[in-house]
Amino acid sequence: MASEPCDVCERSVRIAGGIGDLWNFAFESTQGMTLELADGSEFFLCFDCMESLPEDVEPTAEDVADLRERTDPVEEDGHSFWHWG
Numbered sequence: 001m002a003s004e005p006c007d008v009c010e011r012s013v014r015i016a017g018g019i020g021d022l023w024n025f026a027f028e029s030t031q032g033m034t035l036e037l038a039d040g041s042e043f044f045l046c047f048d049c050m051e052s053l054p055e056d057v058e059p060t061a062e063d064v065a066d067l068r069e070r071t072d073p074v075e076e077d078g079h080s081f082w083h084w085g
């Protein structure tokens with residue numbers, strides 16, 4: 001089990017092994033994955049941020065940057081809550 005920071009909210013996200021193993025692992029233990037965009041760029045996103053990306057079109061690096069702008073970095077001090085919208 002490893003963790004990697006989400007490129008949008010900066011939360012550290014638990015991932016199950018390497019990306020190649022992702023689909024073989026219990027999916028619930030994984031909270032994010034690397035997203036390969038149509039333009040060839042790659043971002044590591046938690047599922048929450050991934051759900052915030054547009055669904056009707058292929059997300060682009062611009063959408064990720066835009067989402068990042070709208071998302072406050074999560075402070076992992078155990079007290080902060082995370083608000084959407």
Ligand SMILES: [Zn+2]
Nearest residue numbers: 006009046049
């Ligand atoms: Zn995130």
